[in-house]
Amino acid sequence: MPRLLLILLLLLPALSPAGTPERVVSVNLCTDQLLLLLADPGQIASVSRLALEPESSYMARAARRHPVNDARAEQLLALQPDLVLAGRYSPRPLLQLLRRLGYRVEQLELPRSLEEIRRNIRRVAALLGRERRGEVLIREMDRRIGAVAATFDGTTERPAALFYQPRGYTSGRDTLQDQALRLAGWRNLAAEAGIEGYGHIDLERLLLGRPQQIFTSAYAPGSRSLAQHLLQHPALRRITAGRPMVNVDYRYWICGGPMIADAVEALARAHRR
Amino acid sequence: MTAPRGHGLELLLGLLLALLFVSSLFIGSNPIPVWQALQQSLQPDPGVVGLILTEVRLPRTLVALFAGATLGLCGAAMQGLLRNPLASPGLVGSSSGAAFGAVLMIYFGSGGWYQVPIGGIAGSLGATLLVYLLAGRNAASITLILAGVAVNSLALALISLLLNLAPSPYAVQEIVLWMLGAISDLSLQDVAVLLPGTLAGWLLLVGSGRQLDALTLGEETARSMGVRLTRLRWRIFAAVALAVGSAVSVTGSIGFVGLVVPHLMRPLAGFLPGRLLPLSALGGAILLLAADIAVRLFPAGAEIKVGVVTALVGAPFFLYLVIRSRRWAP
Numbered sequence: 162m163p164r165l166l167l168i169l170l171l172l173l174p175a176l177s178p179a180g181t182p183e184r185v186v187s188v189n190l191c192t193d194q195l196l197l198l199l200a201d202p203g204q205i206a207s208v209s210r211l212a213l214e215p216e217s218s219y220m221a222r223a224a225r226r227h228p229v230n231d232a233r234a235e236q237l238l239a240l241q242p243d244l245v246l247a248g249r250y251s252p253r254p255l256l257q258l259l260r261r262l263g264y265r266v267e268q269l270e271l272p273r274s275l276e277e278i279r280r281n282i283r284r285v286a287a288l289l290g291r292e293r294r295g296e297v298l299i300r301e302m303d304r305r306i307g308a309v310a311a312t313f314d315g316t317t318e319r320p321a322a323l324f325y326q327p328r329g330y331t332s333g334r335d336t337l338q339d340q341a342l343r344l345a346g347w348r349n350l351a352a353e354a355g356i357e358g359y360g361h362i363d364l365e366r367l368l369l370g371r372p373q374q375i376f377t378s379a380y381a382p383g384s385r386s387l388a389q390h391l392l393q394h395p396a397l398r399r400i401t402a403g404r405p406m407v408n409v410d411y412r413y414w415i416c417g418g419p420m421i422a423d424a425v426e427a428l429a430r431a432h433r434r
Numbered sequence: 435m436t437a438p439r440g441h442g443l444e445l446l447l448g449l450l451l452a453l454l455f456v457s458s459l460f461i462g463s464n465p466i467p468v469w470q471a472l473q474q475s476l477q478p479d480p481g482v483v484g485l486i487l488t489e490v491r492l493p494r495t496l497v498a499l500f501a502g503a504t505l506g507l508c509g510a511a512m513q514g515l516l517r518n519p520l521a522s523p524g525l526v527g528s529s530s531g532a533a534f535g536a537v538l539m540i541y542f543g544s545g546g547w548y549q550v551p552i553g554g555i556a557g558s559l560g561a562t563l564l565v566y567l568l569a570g571r572n573a574a575s576i577t578l579i580l581a582g583v584a585v586n587s588l589a590l591a592l593i594s595l596l597l598n599l600a601p602s603p604y605a606v607q608e609i610v611l612w613m614l615g616a617i618s619d620l621s622l623q624d625v626a627v628l629l630p631g632t633l634a635g636w637l638l639l640v641g642s643g644r645q646l647d648a649l650t651l652g653e654e655t656a657r658s659m660g661v662r663l664t665r666l667r668w669r670i671f672a673a674v675a676l677a678v679g680s681a682v683s684v685t686g687s688i689g690f691v692g693l694v695v696p697h698l699m700r701p702l703a704g705f706l707p708g709r710l711l712p713l714s715a716l717g718g719a720i721l722l723l724a725a726d727i728a729v730r731l732f733p734a735g736a737e738i739k740v741g742v743v744t745a746l747v748g749a750p751f752f753l754y755l756v757i758r759s760r761r762w763a764p
Contacts, residue, residue: 327604329619361737364619365464365486384602385541387611394621396489400482 181290182244182265188232188255189248190218191416192269195285196246197223198419199294206240216381219412219420234258244288272417273335273358275306282419298419305422306344309429313346320373320432322347323362325397325406327380327388331362337417338376345428347374364391368400374431375401378411407431443702447716451499454723458495459487461727493620498726498740499719500625500632501617501681502691505529506718507711508674509692510699511639514646514707515670519755520575522693523558525582528678529687530589531561533612536683537593541600547623551631554683559675561585566671572653614741615688617726628684635677636715638669643708650707688741690748691718697755721747 184206187193193212196205197220205227211217212224230236234255237245245266247256259266267288272278279299286295313319322342324332332338333349333356342349350370351362375397381389392406413424460468466483474484505523512521512528523529535557539549568581593612597605645666648656653663682688695717696710703710725743732738 328607363463364490365462365466368482368486368490369464369466371482381601381603384600384605385543385545386600386602386604387540387608388604389602390540391619394489394619395623396485396621399485399489 182242182288184240184242185244185246185289186230186237186240186242187212187246188230188237189246189251189269191248191271191418192246192285193218193224194220194416194418194420195269195282196289197227198298199282199286199291200289201291202226204289206242207237215412216410217412217415219416219418221412238262246285246288273337274340275421278302278337278417278419278421281417302419302422306425309346309425310344312429313344316346319346319348321350321353321370322374322376322431323350323367323370323372324376324378325362325367325392326377327386327392329361329363329391330359331356331367333357333360337414337421341421341425341428342376345425346432347428364394364396368396371400373401374404375406376428376431377406377408378414379408380411444712444716447713447720451716451720451723454720454727455495455499458498458723458727459491461730462486462491463730489621490619493622493625494617494726495723496625497617497620497628497684498722500628501685501688502722503715503719504632504635504677504681505688505691506695506699506714506716506721507636507639508678509718510696510707510710510714511642511646511670512674512692513696514649514710515667516573516578517649518573518575518578519697520579520693522696523674523678523682524687524689524692525579525586527561527565527582527585527589528558528674529682529689529692530586530593531564532558532675532679532682533687534561534589534593534596535679537596537612539683541596541602541605547627550683551627551680555631555675555679557589558679558682559671561589562671562674611739612686614739614745615682615686616739616741617685618729618737618740620684624684628680631676631680635673635675635680638673638676639711642666642669642673643706643711646707646711650705686741688722688744690744690752691721694748694751695721697751 181204183204185196185200185204186207187196188209190209190211193208196208197212207228207230208224210229210231213221213229215221218224230240232252232255237259242264245259245264247266247268249268249270251268256266256268269281269284270277272281282295282299286292324338331351333354334352335358339349339352350367350372354362354366354370356362377392397406409424409427413420466486471483471487474480475488477484480488508528509522512523512526513519532554535553535555536550538557539553543549543553565578565581565585568584569578573581590613594609597609645656645661648659648661657663696714699710699713699717703713722740722744725747726740728743729738729740
């Protein structure tokens, strides 16, 4: 009997790869975020180089503890991963090669709503064998967003706002920003103007909507271009009666994840200005 | 052919320009009540339609007016000076040089508003002089064009290189904008950037018409008539650099206006370079304003650049020039 137990114990580590992956590699900024949030640090073999960029990576600090990759095949093979996490738009030839060589590759969609964020968290948590941690993250995100949304529940007078990005891009219906704006007590002018997804809004149409607040997400602060220059158009400041544009950092949006709660809280705080 | 007497033609073109100027204020992606907008824009705190009129449509209209006039005027001055029908800011490198200078200042400069037109002016002057030195004085059309092609492609290559290296992630997508030119979403600040250099360039050209007229009789004759050629040359190069450099640093290099307009106006000016100058300025402003209005008539959301329209008009005209020169060839 004790011998049988010993054999079973010896077999356990050999069984574990089939259960929970021990060497997970992520090649995409957005899977980096969920991996860093959910995995045990020991499970992470490598994250993508973009995960180190504090502008776009919410988990930039945690990412510094891990080796980075540039999504190149030979680099990934040397890491001997037992799970590769990739995004919807990760380089297809690379993923095909990895699959052909027998590696397990999982691709994640970019979420466009809170529901899709929850689905992504649950999926990655299940892949990593960290379901409990996933549920905790979701509960915490829902609690914070629910607290913000509750303060605007009965309000009928919702001020108009929109996101305005360099080169005149905005977030219409069916985007995270749209849902976040509504949760934080604003009306989304871009959605009302009939824009679906991410699209261009011309300056005249923006002004005719009379926004009370304009939000933006600076992608590369300190750099300059004609696209970014558009945000300094004097008409934008005058239409909001001098209310300055509020910047909600890009890293809360670029990957839909639990950090959306920070963005919703920031949008709600803008009411008080 | 003799020139029409008096200033009837200038008056007619001026009226057409005024008409286009007003229509340009009234036509936009969205219909706005014009009278209400006018009334509002006169008040200290205008409403939204007043704001659209003064802060969105007026800057765009003014830039089209000044940039168009500059390109037409400078094209006429260069064709007169070099006595070469193909000389124009677009072909001789003044525009692409200006775009290079402006790109350098916008994406890599420290941000002072005055830096951009200064970069444009320096780039324009540098490229024009380079072409002039490469082609030599009394250059044949073909030499001038070859030198122009070389300097233009160098400038465009440097622009793409700079935009690829620029720290801003948006820079790369703006290559097209600098190569084709665009005048949407401008503000009155942009007009202020464009205006000083442009007006200085225009002023420098005032009174050069008589000397250009004399130059049509040949350099020797002109010299005997008291034209100081070196001075005239520098004066026109400086004027083109100031005006084109400032305009292009706001609009990007808009092609063909500087080439086509003087050709269209030349018969009307009785083939006198002096008279051609004001006519080409008016014609350039008319062409660019009309092109910009045409851009706005496309369905909203389609962001056609104004340079696309001027190229669509200009390229066939250029072909027509080629065909006509073949017919006249011995």
